[in-house]
Amino acid sequence: MLTIWGRLNSHNVKKVVWAAEELRLEYERIDVGGQFGMDADYLAKNPNALIPTIADGEVVLWESNTIVRYLMARYGGERWWPADPAKRAMVERWMDWQGDYANAQRDAFINLVRTPEAKRDQAATERSVAASAKKLAILDGFLAETPWLSGDEFVAGEER
Ligand SMILES: N[C@@H](CCC(=O)N[C@@H](CS)C(=O)NCC(=O)O)C(=O)O
Incomplete structure (x- = not known):
């Protein structure tokens, strides 16, 4: 049985849960992180x-x-x-690209979604919006030519 630790409102947890769902794997998900905290048992598994x-x-x-x-x-x-x-690398590059995009959008997300209006850092938000827009233009350009990031199909290989 697969166990996934992480709160579901984390995008990094969502992608793992999504993968498990696509693969029709049985799994148990345990809330950790954010308001759920992390105990010593968890930190022993993931010291980060x-x-x-x-x-x-x-x-x-x-x-x-x-x-x-x-x-x-x-x-x-x-x-x-x-x-x-x-074939694999053509798909995997977008996984790694997503990390750069996550960095670009972080300040805008933190300020606009998680920070009360009075405490928002406007300059950081604007820098983040501009950096995100640059990355998203690349994504948009690719998807204007190709239906999926993996090419002609949702994944690179053959249908199950
Ligand atoms: N590079 C790591 C980044 C993981 C990460 O930043 N996770 C965030 C949630 S998206 C986190 O653990 N935040 C602390 C918390 O939720 O308590 C990965 O892709 O797994």
């Missing part, structure tokens, strides 16, 4: 004090993209984990 973390039998893993890659490689077969390294 971040979510998500998974346990799949003896395999304990953190880093959301690494977890998604692991689940796809272990359970996904050709549809989700194509044997052709080039």
Whole structure:
């Protein structure tokens, strides 16, 4: 049984849960992080004090993209984990790109969503909006030419 630790309103937890759902894996998700805190048991599994973390039998893993890659490689077969390294890399680059995008949008998100109006940092928000817009223009340009980030299909491989 797969265990996923992390509160569901974290985008990094969502991507792991989404992967598990797409793969039709049975899993248990345990709320950790944010208002749920992290106890010593959790920190022993993930010393970064971040979510998500998974346990799949003896395999304990953190880093959301690494977890998604692991689940796809272990359970996904050709549809989700194509044997052709080039096919895989064309998809994986967007996973890694997403980390840069997350950095770009963070200040805007924190200020506009999580900070009371009176305490917002307007300059940081504007810088973040501008940096996000640059990244999103790249995404938009790609999706204007190609239906999915993985190419012609939702994933790179063949249909299940
Ligand atoms: N690079 C890490 C980043 C993880 C991360 O920043 N997680 C945030 C939530 S999205 C976190 O743990 N925040 C502290 C908390 O929720 O208590 C990953 O992709 O797993």
